Amino acid sequence: MINVIRGWMDRYFSDEEAILFSVLLIACFGIIIWLGRPLAPVLTALVLAFMMQGGVNRLQSVGIGHTAAVLVVFLAAVSGFIGFVVGVVPAILAQVESFITELPRLVAGVQSQLLVLTERYPDYFSAEQINLLVNQVGQQVSSIGQWLLSFSLESLPNLLGVLIYLVLVPILVFFFMKDGDLLLAAIGRALPDRRPIMAQVWAEMQHQVSNYVRGKALEIAIVGAVTFLAFVMLDLRYAALLALLVGLSVIVPYIGAAVVTVPVAAVAFIQFGWGSDFFWVLGVYALIQALDGNVLVPLLFSEVVNLHPVAIIIAVLLFGGIWGFWGVFFAIPLATLAKAVVSAWPVVQRKAELVHSD
Incomplete structure (x- = not known):
């Protein structure tokens, strides 16, 4: 058994880089799993910077400087986010509120529509079956409505966290895009030259x-x-x-x-x-x-x-x-x-x- 394990190790981990790369992968996954919550603003900023880097590269390809391209893409993204929050979010929240308010009436509407099936197909559907189904659905809908209400109330203390995101994430995104090459070069210097x-x-x-x-x-x-x-x-x-x-x-x-x-x-x-x-x-x-x-x-x-x-x-x-x-x-x-x-x-x-x- 020991020889089998030793042969497998020699086969796949004979190169020092393979061992180092395995350690780095395990460390990265471990950091994300155990430190993902406190590092969430940093990870979010990395994702957003990655998404926006393509726009920076395109602007640079037409002769615009790196810092100017970063500023243009960053300001365009911030403007788009503000437009989404001002123009779209209120409409969605209003419809969510309206949906929660009208849940009982919607359930009653489903019941009336389903009762039509008992008239058209009495051999397959009965009023008792429909009423039992609607009552079960109504209980589930009621629990969902209570969960949504409690979720909205519980989210109030998290407003501070939202404000932290709104301040930290844009700053991190800007510097990740502006100094991304420097950060990658610093990481590269800590790794072997041959990789x-x-x-x-x-x-x-x-x-x-x-x-x-x-x-x-x-x-x-x-x-x-x-x-x-x-x-x-x-x-x-x-x-x-x-x-x-x-x-x-x-x-x-x-x-x-x-x-x-x-x-x-x-x-x-x-x-x-x-x-x-x-x-x-x-x-x-x-x-x-x-x-x-x-x-x-x-x-x-x-x-x-x-x-x-x-x-x-x-x-x-x-x-x-x-x-x-x-x-x-x-x-x-x-x-x-x-x-x-x-x-x-x-x-x-x-x-x-x-x-x-x-």
């Missing part, structure tokens, strides 16, 4: 993660905006709230679209019943999902994501269980990191074999 594995993984991840994060943010914005316009044209209630849910659903491939279908269909059913408007809403929603999956995603991620759907779902479940929302958001880049590490490791294996053959 082919790290260089290969870093080059692939720099391309994959940056393009994925920017592409995913653009996908959320496009899908959310198109969904909002479509629902407004269809006169669907809670259009802003539902559009936000649909936009965020693209974070979780495959699973998100299936989950968000439920509230979209429920609101349309309560508002329109079994009429043609209900099927128009579902048809338009299905069209948006189809265009997103077959047109928008290939355009945005054609050179980025090359993972099997099973691997994506496993990554979402695994990293989402570890890090929550951010784990879900970065599930695909983290899975890509694992793939890049695995594909870089055989280089060490072949080198080790050559050394032993000599």
Whole structure:
């Protein structure tokens, strides 16, 4: 057994860089797991700086200086965030408040719509079954409403944390973009001069993660905006709230679209019943999902994501269980990191074999 373990170690960890790289990976994951909460502003700023770096590079490619490009991109991002908070957030919060207030009436509307089934299909549905189902749903809805209310009340003490984010994160984002090369150079000086594995993984991840994060943010914005316009044209209630849910659903491939279908269909059913408007809403929603999956995603991620759907779902479940929302958001880049590490490791294996053959 000892010889087997020793042979495996010699096969995959004969190179000093492989050992150092393994230690660095374990240390990084450990820091994020155990110190993720206090370092959340720093990690958030890193993500945002990564997303905005593409704009800085494009401005520099047309002859604009680095500092000026950073200022332009930073001010544009801050202006966009302020516009979102002022123009979009109040509408979403108003619709959330309206939805919570009207939950009892919505449940009653569902009951009246479902009772129609007992008249049309008495052999399959009975009034007792419908009433039992509605009562159970009503209890769940009531608990959800109480949770939302308690959540909003409990979030009041966290306003200080929000203010800290609003101050620290923009400052960190600016300096990460402005002095990113200096920070990377300082980290590089602490590493060995010869690091082919790290260089290969870093080059692939720099391309994959940056393009994925920017592409995913653009996908959320496009899908959310198109969904909002479509629902407004269809006169669907809670259009802003539902559009936000649909936009965020693209974070979780495959699973998100299936989950968000439920509230979209429920609101349309309560508002329109079994009429043609209900099927128009579902048809338009299905069209948006189809265009997103077959047109928008290939355009945005054609050179980025090359993972099997099973691997994506496993990554979402695994990293989402570890890090929550951010784990879900970065599930695909983290899975890509694992793939890049695995594909870089055989280089060490072949080198080790050559050394032993000599």
